[in-house]
Amino acid sequence: MIFATPHTAAITDGRTLVLLDPETGTAVLPGGKPESRDQGDPASTLRREADEEAAARLGTPLLIGHVADPARPRSCLRYAAALTGIGPTRPDPATGTTYTRILATPEQAVSLFDWGPHTSRQLAAVHQARQRLGIPRAARQAVTELTGTTSW
Template identity: 45%
Template sequence: MSRIEYSAEIAELLGRVRRRPTAGWPWRPGEPVPEGLPVKQSWGWLFVPDGRVLTLVNPKDGVVSLPGGSLEPEDEGDPGAALAREAGEEAQAVIGPPYYLGYLYDRVGSANGGHECARVRMAAALHAVGPTAPDPASGRHYRRLLVAPGLAVELLGWGAPGLRQARAAVTTAVVRLGVPAAANETIEELPPGGSVFPR
């Protein structure tokens, strides 16, 4: 097994990571969202060419997340548009066309006023990130880490269901985006000034 490489600064950041309790939403891989079930959120596995994905760390509370969030009226019901917008707002990310992976069924509707809803998951290429800036919706100033998908599941605290979701994302990314099935395992924080990734 190869050693995972990361800097002392990243080690300090990872030491403060806090995982949210798992919600237990059932994962519906590849299934279209049923008619009548509202899509309230869209989150993305955003891949760079070496197979790593973008994760966001809130330095205030240590919570790790994938880029994404709630659909807004300007998204016109399109989860892909919501993902592109949210990734830009949260991570200053520029992404390629998103590919649908499936959805999580939120039966208690915590994102929908207590009514059942779907939380979509997508995969896309990460083309670039701009200079770091606070999320306009929350004021949060996220740290941006590239990690292997399996490590992302660990940092997110999603367990076995998250690993199944990551596998679906990797399978799609290998076929659609040409990334390697075995990702680079180096943990890298993206610089405040941003980065561009070859297409």
């Protein structure tokens, strides 16, 4: 999960960046497969993928665990980082998809995913990461679409 950390009167927001496929409405988190230019560093992969898919700039990524892929013999690493800025929307170079970028509370975000019985553990990991990153719990609020360039 990537947390938004905009400051208004020194109050941190605490919402999560979620990407929506404009054709299917499917929710995804920024991320992807390592490339040689990442030099074997998963945090570099996350930074690159967040930039490619969402034009997002991140603080220091924090490893929060992994999720097993029941369809394949692999796991996906899960990282969290503070969202420090968003650039203008553009197509993901790997897929050509220009995602709709939204900010949602972690509870709203997990409701968009089909994580089945792992949902409660995912949400607990998000809140642990939020605490470790020093980000307060997000207040209840409407989901917000990010359409322009913003930095926090």
